[in-house]
Amino acid sequence: MSIDECYPETQGTAQHSDQNNPQKELLERYFAMAPVRQSCVALQDALSNWTAEDLIKEEAEYGAFNGFQLQEQLLNATVLSSHRQPDLSYRKKFLKMLMDQAPIVENSLWHMTRCTTTLLLQVEAKGWEVLEEIWCIYSELCRCETDGGEEGGYRTFILSDTINVSLIHHPLLISDGTTGLSTWDAAFHMVEWISQHPEIMNQKRVLELGCGSGLTGICLCKLIAPAQYVFSDCHSGVLRQLTNNLQINQLVGSSTVKVCELDWLTMMEQDFSQLFPDVILACDIAYDPDIIQAFFRVLCIFSRRCGSSLNIFVASKNRSARTSAFFHETAESCGWKAEPQKMDDAQYKVFPSFVYDSQDCIIFNLVRSR
Numbered sequence: 001m002s003i004d005e006c007y008p009e010t011q012g013t014a015q016h017s018d019q020n021n022p023q024k025e026l027l028e029r030y031f032a033m034a035p036v037r038q039s040c041v042a043l044q045d046a047l048s049n050w051t052a053e054d055l056i057k058e059e060a061e062y063g064a065f066n067g068f069q070l071q072e073q074l075l076n077a078t079v080l081s082s083h084r085q086p087d088l089s090y091r092k093k094f095l096k097m098l099m100d101q102a103p104i105v106e107n108s109l110w111h112m113t114r115c116t117t118t119l120l121l122q123v124e125a126k127g128w129e130v131l132e133e134i135w136c137i138y139s140e141l142c143r144c145e146t147d148g149g150e151e152g153g154y155r156t157f158i159l160s161d162t163i164n165v166s167l168i169h170h171p172l173l174i175s176d177g178t179t180g181l182s183t184w185d186a187a188f189h190m191v192e193w194i195s196q197h198p199e200i201m202n203q204k205r206v207l208e209l210g211c212g213s214g215l216t217g218i219c220l221c222k223l224i225a226p227a228q229y230v231f232s233d234c235h236s237g238v239l240r241q242l243t244n245n246l247q248i249n250q251l252v253g254s255s256t257v258k259v260c261e262l263d264w265l266t267m268m269e270q271d272f273s274q275l276f277p278d279v280i281l282a283c284d285i286a287y288d289p290d291i292i293q294a295f296f297r298v299l300c301i302f303s304r305r306c307g308s309s310l311n312i313f314v315a316s317k318n319r320s321a322r323t324s325a326f327f328h329e330t331a332e333s334c335g336w337k338a339e340p341q342k343m344d345d346a347q348y349k350v351f352p353s354f355v356y357d358s359q360d361c362i363i364f365n366l367v368r369s370r
């Protein structure tokens, strides 16, 4: 099977991560921007799947085996593919890995072709060469200083056999004065947790506070059927990027999805009077004492408006004991108790482990203590 066949171009037809298909695994890692050093193993596994039959075909076509066909396939399926491309620095790192891995590639082919003596001799006689095109593309990328074009770099996540999500990726954790343009571990964790408990959101009106680039809501709208999903944030650049991401994932124009500018520091009791959520979600918002207080003030407004049926879930990454203590104290002083929820590690996972670090991620259900 060719590498292109493992990862069809059409959105919505890609396959979920499959440990038994290392070629597909390699492409998933590339498009999700998994750390490149982790991809070395997937690359070697993919190459050991390259069968003796493929080698014979290549020999017939090129007169000798030199591994060029395989390298071309890798290029076409990754940096030359029409998929939304990861950012420039990632593409460079990936190509560099392909070049640096050439000797390992040779070894793994060596191992694989031990049975086909003629080919082995040819590999031995010829040695391994890096396809010239890889050098050319690499030096072209090195000449580019920034990601050109309007679209920038992407991360693509394969959520199931039929669902792909692509998001614009900002490598800097803080850019344009906000943290909202990057993707945060807590956001992935919330997707995992809600997909273990779809009843929380199914056919419910959901409001997400501080949604950033929209990873959580986009994935959840694709996986579960909410009656309404309102994405909200306070930063204009974040809201622009969010709208772009909704467009890329065909969620613009859907009657279910809405976007609103909602600032916890300025929201008044009477604002957004049409919003009556059943569920409020928020991911990675407990990082600054000022905004933690403002966040709880907004929760109180919605709690007064929606009553006891309102369900609130917050995903946090535990970075500092002080901030975490402040979050719990503020919750308590506003009449909430933050109850940690259990994640079932044995259950089906939406994201393969290389996508995010779940360590220190925690989901809280905020319940009224008075």
Ligand SMILES: C[S@@+](CC[C@H](N)C(=O)[O-])C[C@H]1O[C@@H](n2cnc3c(N)ncnc32)[C@H](O)[C@@H]1O
Residues within 6 Å of the ligand: 178, 179, 180, 181, 182, 183, 184, 185, 186, 187, 209, 210, 211, 212, 213, 214, 215, 232, 233, 234, 235, 238, 262, 263, 264, 265, 282, 283, 284, 285, 291, 294
């Ligand atoms: C660390 S980011 C998390 C983004 C997203 N929830 C995620 O987990 O990927 C924090 C988000 O909170 C938003 N935020 C910060 N202060 C806010 C405020 N006063 N009102 C509304 N949103 C705010 C930021 O714009 C940013 O998108």
